[in-house]
Amino acid sequence: MKKVVAIKEYCVACGLCEVYCATVHSRYPDSVLKAFKLSPQKPVSRVFLEKSEQWSGGIQCRHCKDAPCIAACITGAMYRNRDGIVLLDEERCVQCSTCVIACPYGLIKESDMGGRKVLLKCDLCYQLAESPTCVTYCPNEALIWVEEGETL
Amino acid sequence: MAISLKLPEFLVVRDKERCIECQVCVNQCANEAHIWDQDLEQVVSNDVACVNCHRCVVYCPTRALRIEEWKQDFKKNANWDGISIKQTYLQAESGGTLLIGMGNDKAYPIYWDHLLLNASQVTNPSIDPLREPIELRTYLGRKPDLLKNPSAFREELPPQLQLEVPVMFSAMSFGSVSLNTHRSLAAAASELGIYWNAGEGGLHEDLFSYSPKTIVQVASGRFGINASMLKRAGGIEIKIGQGAKPGIGGHLPGEKVEEDVSRTRRIPYGSDAISPAPHHDIYSIEDLRQLIYSLKEATAYERVVGVKVAAVHNIAAIASGIARAGADIIVLDGFRGGTGAAPLRIRDNVGLPAEFALAAVDQRLREEGIRNEVSLVIAGGIRNSADIIKAIALGADAIYIGTAALIALGCHMCQKCYTGKCNWGIATQQPDLVRRVNPKIGRERLVNLVRSWEHEMKEMLGGMGINAIESLRGNRLMLRGVGLNAKELEILGIKAAGE
Amino acid sequence: MLREGKIRIPSGCAVSGIINRKGQVFSGIDIVDSIANMRERSNGLGGGFAAYGIYPEYRDCYAMHIFYDDIKAKEDTDYYINRNFEVNLSERIPVRKVKVIENQPIIWRYFLSPIPRRIEDVGGDEDEFMAQFVMQINAMIEGAFVASSGKNMGAFKGVGYPEDIGEFYRLDEYKAYLWTAHGRFPTNTPGWWGGAHPFTLLDWSVVHNGEISSYDTNRRFVEMYDYKCTLQTDTEVIIYLFDLLLRKIGLSLEEAVSVVAAPFWEDLDDLGPLKSRQLRNLRILYASALLNGPFSIILASGNGLMALNDRIKLRPLVAAEKDECLYVASEEAAIRAVAKDLDRVWAPRGGEAVVGLLEGKSDLLSASSSGRKIAGKCSGS
Amino acid sequence: MESRIDATGKHYKTLNQEIISGMNGGTTKLILDNVNGQRYIGDALEGNQEIIIHGVPGNDLAVFMNGLHITVYGNIQDGGANTMNEGTLVVHGSAGDTLGYGMRGGEIYIRDDVGYRAGIHMKEYGDDRPIIVIGGGAGNFLGEYMAGGLIILLNLEGRENCLGNYTGSGMHGGAIYVRGDIEKQRKKIKARIVPVQNAEAEELNHYIGRFSKYFDRNPGPVRPEEYFKIVGTGARPYKKLYVGV
The missing domain is CATH 2.160.20 (Pectate Lyase C-like)
Known part of the structure; x- marks a missing residue:
């Protein structure tokens, strides 16, 4: 299974991964401007730019083989699709946040969408033909889309 | 505190209709020209900090940003223009020597743009590089005197640098530029079959695998020079001078001397790296010979030793002396040559155009019958493949590019290299900024640039009916001058257009 | 209008050459017929011939053919000739009246023996003395031009179609073992006789077809070695190049060929390590001597001829053999016009020299132009 | 062998x-x-x-x-x-001019004098620390642009002018120890002059000991008050020289 890998040596900490992730998951996936200007709530990203003095990188759900979030999910909303991608079925989700607690990496986040709590996690843009949006738009190729175990 | 009379140079134009407050600009500006205001919950501009490097403009996902000149009119004065007044304020406030980065930006004539190339029509055919071979391979190094040593070709020649394209990346030291910049240059040069020059700051250990395609520099500061590095390198260059600041040394400020730079240069962390104006073992031409041969002895005569000088008024005689001192390559750096930092008045007022220096030196060495024995490399303001072709027709063997290579890597010519806060990750040692040059992308961009020039050069050569670059070398009949006076034509050794 | 030398004039051409390798002499009729066959390749603005073996009675003298614009030029030249040479014969070259040949200069020939002391004055190298003397006359004396100056050879050239030039010079009355010919198609010309081919130096002659795109690179290279390019023609620079490579530097003909028509870098790899290294080194050392652009040339000396075209064969060249005769020409028809039954006809590859030497000779460089020596007295009657 | x-x-x-x-x-x-x-x-x-x-x-x-x-x-x-x-x-x-130019490591012992510009541009990094010990005196520009390392000038003949002019100009690292009277030479020195500490005597003794072994000349154990020390004016001697345009 292909994964997104962050190369900390080349992350410029710009945050464009977040901008484009938020856009592609918004009502206006083709326009950053519309996504941010016309969406009723500010679009939110499922990739998170982590920054420290020493390093930075866009990180997102690891899609663990043995995913604790699936095990923890009380409604079965968290599931793995045929390609191995861990997805959240928002219809079935009751926003109990058990998965948030279960995730060892802290990569499922809660967000307030106009008074409504939603849980955000990376879906690897599985509906797109190309690489995940954060990878496509990373301006310094610091996010790459590679087979697991592939050497860089 | 007395009020500062300084005015902002640039105005950050933020289109509020387009700004989505994503703060990418804030994240990217090392100069803090964009600030996230917690109270206003919006990005605000600190125009005075802006250096017009375009990092934010390029990164803004909604094209909401544009940088303009800060337009502040002064009362019209053809003598005391705004720039002169502002510089006077700056010096009155600081007491400092004006410092600037990159090459001379004054409107001196660019002679490359007054030269026109020939092409074949009817009396001989042009050659199509898409179908026919056109050779750009060039060898730099000492050649024996043909009359005195007619059977030299049967033996091993003195060492030569083999270039697949007559282009090299000129000296930019580690310290002045980032390690990722060096990585990009080294990898690109190796892929292109050319050489890159590591500059006077030594060669970082991570780049040792690129040594065969690396020219290391011996400058007055002798940074990073030791026996094993000399032996490892593909070529050695003694740096006497630099076109951007002839007669002047260089100071790499202590804030750029971080751990890796300090280790590579063998100087204490955080201390200034000072290259004095002269080499203190070279106060005369015979001393240059001494250094040349100390390097040849050190490398068992297996390395090419070049000498780089700034183009100055008496350059023809100087170059002749350098050839006779035993240099294998003479590098002439014209007054438009780039730099990480130079005193402004020096950069803008000292030296010679590379075009004149080249023409004068090539002619002089021919008159003395020694042009064939030494290679001539020209540097300083070469912008494109046509400049290169013209340089070769004037008499150069190869050219160095520095600024053009940096622009390929993302440099936007803001001329603030000396601050160490290069937003494009080039002229900086700040780790978060250094990351901005991804050497993989950098290498590709440099390779693309040179390959595109390579094809353009072949097109121009083919048009002239020439299928090997050596047949253009010094072929001044292929040039005609436009808009030049008789003396300029004479110095360049070319005819006027229409003649 | 500026005369050739003040201005560079590209031209197209026809070339032809015949050698009897046994050294048997034959009249100029064949070479005139051969070059005349290619009349379409020239435009009547230049034609000429080089002939070897024509002056057996003066074989040890330098036969100097000179064009004079006026008697003043001749007087100036005679002064220098008399200072440097013993003059064994001085005469007008006999010509025939030909209607279409006009504006001919005063055409003179001398048979000369250099004064040994004059050679000593310039270092004792007789060839160098002769070469410098000729270049001095051409450069310094207004209105004088040395058409040829080798031993037992001569150049006969002028403005006109080559067959008319042959008629004019009465070439049917000369007998040579080696003839070369040239019909010129200059793009413009002031009609100056000196500009016609062949161009000569010592006993070298060159006829040439094509334009050398590397001209100024080559010119500036040879000028580093004391040659003076007064004509700005490719032919002139070509002959100086060969003189430099073969006589002054001492390369073999094969080496000189691989300098002027150097193999491509990528072709060197197939030649084995030693050969490829030497060719690579030759190309590195003699980069400025590569003749680039379209050309086919016939270089001749007292020892024979060598025909060569450029390395990507942008100009035509055909060679043929019949018994001891070797023919080279721009077109096969020019050979067939004078030799119907040929043993072999072939088209040399680009950069591949066709060499025809007199029996017993191993190189083009003639004995009379190799090494330092002081001339003895001329043996002519 | x-x-x-x-x-x-x-x-x-x-x-x-x-x-x-x-x-x-x-x-x-x-x-x-x-x-x-x-x-x-x-x-x-x-x-x-x-x-x-x-x-x-x-x-x-x-x-x-x-x-x-x-x-x-x-x-x-x-x-x-x-x-x-x-x-x-x-x-x-004695040594001529420009001894140890840009020296990066190793040791030099000169029994007598050194010429102009000795120890110019000496460097230092980690364990690489160049040392020059001079028995006599030095010419002008000793230790100019010095960025590291150690120069010890023993002045064994006790000359009043054992230093040349412009000693230590542009110095921004390392140290020059001089044995002798500071007062007569103060104005020749273009860097900071500091007293020698007791703790530094041990290192000085180490190199002076070697000097003595090589040449059989011994100034005796180091007494700090017999020496003075020249050090750089800071790691950034020209920091204030420039102002960015």
Whole structure:
């Protein structure tokens, strides 16, 4: 299974991964401007730019083989699709946040969408033909889309 | 505190209709020209900090940003223009020597743009590089005197640098530029079959695998020079001078001397790296010979030793002396040559155009019958493949590019290299900024640039009916001058257009 | 209008050459017929011939053919000739009246023996003395031009179609073992006789077809070695190049060929390590001597001829053999016009020299132009 | 293994080739006789071998040297230990100008005087710390642009003017220890002058001890008050010189 890998040596900490992730998951996936200007709530990203003095990188759900979030999910909303991608079925989700607690990496986040709590996690843009949006738009190729175990 | 009379140079134009407050600009500006205001919950501009490097403009996902000149009119004065007044304020406030980065930006004539190339029509055919071979391979190094040593070709020649394209990346030291910049240059040069020059700051250990395609520099500061590095390198260059600041040394400020730079240069962390104006073992031409041969002895005569000088008024005689001192390559750096930092008045007022220096030196060495024995490399303001072709027709063997290579890597010519806060990750040692040059992308961009020039050069050569670059070398009949006076034509050794 | 030398004039051409390798002499009729066959390749603005073996009675003298614009030029030249040479014969070259040949200069020939002391004055190298003397006359004396100056050879050239030039010079009355010919198609010309081919130096002659795109690179290279390019023609620079490579530097003909028509870098790899290294080194050392652009040339000396075209064969060249005769020409028809039954006809590859030497000779460089020596007295009657 | 080369009339290229072949052949101690002006002896050589030179070696002795122990019985000319990396140079006599230019490591012991510009641009990084010990006095510009390392000037003859003018100008690292009276020489010094601490005596004694061993001349154990120390004015001597446009 292909994964997104962050190369900390080349992350410029710009945050464009977040901008484009938020856009592609918004009502206006083709326009950053519309996504941010016309969406009723500010679009939110499922990739998170982590920054420290020493390093930075866009990180997102690891899609663990043995995913604790699936095990923890009380409604079965968290599931793995045929390609191995861990997805959240928002219809079935009751926003109990058990998965948030279960995730060892802290990569499922809660967000307030106009008074409504939603849980955000990376879906690897599985509906797109190309690489995940954060990878496509990373301006310094610091996010790459590679087979697991592939050497860089 | 007395009020500062300084005015902002640039105005950050933020289109509020387009700004989505994503703060990418804030994240990217090392100069803090964009600030996230917690109270206003919006990005605000600190125009005075802006250096017009375009990092934010390029990164803004909604094209909401544009940088303009800060337009502040002064009362019209053809003598005391705004720039002169502002510089006077700056010096009155600081007491400092004006410092600037990159090459001379004054409107001196660019002679490359007054030269026109020939092409074949009817009396001989042009050659199509898409179908026919056109050779750009060039060898730099000492050649024996043909009359005195007619059977030299049967033996091993003195060492030569083999270039697949007559282009090299000129000296930019580690310290002045980032390690990722060096990585990009080294990898690109190796892929292109050319050489890159590591500059006077030594060669970082991570780049040792690129040594065969690396020219290391011996400058007055002798940074990073030791026996094993000399032996490892593909070529050695003694740096006497630099076109951007002839007669002047260089100071790499202590804030750029971080751990890796300090280790590579063998100087204490955080201390200034000072290259004095002269080499203190070279106060005369015979001393240059001494250094040349100390390097040849050190490398068992297996390395090419070049000498780089700034183009100055008496350059023809100087170059002749350098050839006779035993240099294998003479590098002439014209007054438009780039730099990480130079005193402004020096950069803008000292030296010679590379075009004149080249023409004068090539002619002089021919008159003395020694042009064939030494290679001539020209540097300083070469912008494109046509400049290169013209340089070769004037008499150069190869050219160095520095600024053009940096622009390929993302440099936007803001001329603030000396601050160490290069937003494009080039002229900086700040780790978060250094990351901005991804050497993989950098290498590709440099390779693309040179390959595109390579094809353009072949097109121009083919048009002239020439299928090997050596047949253009010094072929001044292929040039005609436009808009030049008789003396300029004479110095360049070319005819006027229409003649 | 500026005369050739003040201005560079590209031209197209026809070339032809015949050698009897046994050294048997034959009249100029064949070479005139051969070059005349290619009349379409020239435009009547230049034609000429080089002939070897024509002056057996003066074989040890330098036969100097000179064009004079006026008697003043001749007087100036005679002064220098008399200072440097013993003059064994001085005469007008006999010509025939030909209607279409006009504006001919005063055409003179001398048979000369250099004064040994004059050679000593310039270092004792007789060839160098002769070469410098000729270049001095051409450069310094207004209105004088040395058409040829080798031993037992001569150049006969002028403005006109080559067959008319042959008629004019009465070439049917000369007998040579080696003839070369040239019909010129200059793009413009002031009609100056000196500009016609062949161009000569010592006993070298060159006829040439094509334009050398590397001209100024080559010119500036040879000028580093004391040659003076007064004509700005490719032919002139070509002959100086060969003189430099073969006589002054001492390369073999094969080496000189691989300098002027150097193999491509990528072709060197197939030649084995030693050969490829030497060719690579030759190309590195003699980069400025590569003749680039379209050309086919016939270089001749007292020892024979060598025909060569450029390395990507942008100009035509055909060679043929019949018994001891070797023919080279721009077109096969020019050979067939004078030799119907040929043993072999072939088209040399680009950069591949066709060499025809007199029996017993191993190189083009003639004995009379190799090494330092002081001339003895001329043996002519 | 010990071997000898008579350098009489030999070009430096020949001599240096013979030295290298000697070393490659296993020589551990090489004696060069009748050296007179041959340049570049020891150039870029590495190893632990010893070279003993009788005569006056030419310029750039021990240039780029990376190891070796060279002893010279005689004076040396200009450019000694130029850009030397490692090793030891011991001179029973005086040195010409520009001794130890850009030196990166190793040790130099000069029995008598050094010329102008000694120890110019010496560097230092980690364990690489170049040392120059001078028995007599120095010419102008001693330690100019010095960025690291140690120069010890013993002034064994007790001259009042053992320092030249412009000593330590542009100095921004390392230290110069001078034995003698500061007052007469203060204005020649273009860097900071500080007293020598007791704690520094041990290091000084170490190098002075070696000096004494090589030349059999001993100024005695270091008493700090007999010395003064010259140090840089800071790591950034020209920080305030410039203002960015």
